Amino acid sequence: MTGAGVHDVLTITTGTGTTEEIEILAWPNPTGLPLIIEHLWGIQSDTAAEVGLLEQASLTPGAFTDIEATQMATAYCVQRADLVGYQRIMTVWRDTQPATSVKCVIDHWLGVLADIETDTRAVLNILVSCR
Numbered sequence: 212m213t214g215a216g217v218h219d220v221l222t223i224t225t226g227t228g229t230t231e232e233i234e235i236l237a238w239p240n241p242t243g244l245p246l247i248i249e250h251l252w253g254i255q256s257d258t259a260a261e262v263g264l265l266e267q268a269s270l271t272p273g274a275f276t277d278i279e280a281t282q283m284a285t286a287y288c289v290q291r292a293d294l295v296g297y298q299r300i301m302t303v304w305r306d307t308q309p310a311t312s313v314k315c316v317i318d319h320w321l322g323v324l325a326d327i328e329t330d331t332r333a334v335l336n337i338l339v340s341c342r
Contacts, residue, residue, distance in 0.1 A: 241304045244317070247297060251323055254290070258330040265337040274341070284338045287331050294331070298324050 221233045268274040275283075298321065305317040 241308070244301075244304065244320075247300075248320060251297070251320060251327070255323055255327050255330075258290070258327055258334065262330050262333045262337070265334055269337050269341050280338050280341060284335060287334050287338075291328065291331050294324055294328050 219235045221235055222230060223233070224230045301317050301321055301324070305314050305321070308314050308317065
């Protein structure tokens, strides 16, 4: 990752030589919390639903191929990395907020992140057990 002012630039190169650069905001503003909360709602419900679906699918031998399982595992590993980023951002915001009520809201969403992490690990464990 290289610095680019207020953004860091994440450079990803695939095995085929394709390179992609993604700008990442280095110091997000706490006013973005409502947008993050909205995004986390979706992640939380989708991941919880995926646990149930994969549990059902795992009862059927050959429900998905090794390639599909690998693609899903990769996506959920990326999700775990995203969760670490959200956790770090929210921890800094919580620690810098003077208002106790704001700290409580952020603490709640840190708990939601922990719940998502638990479901994400469950998905990954199911995928591993299906191989």
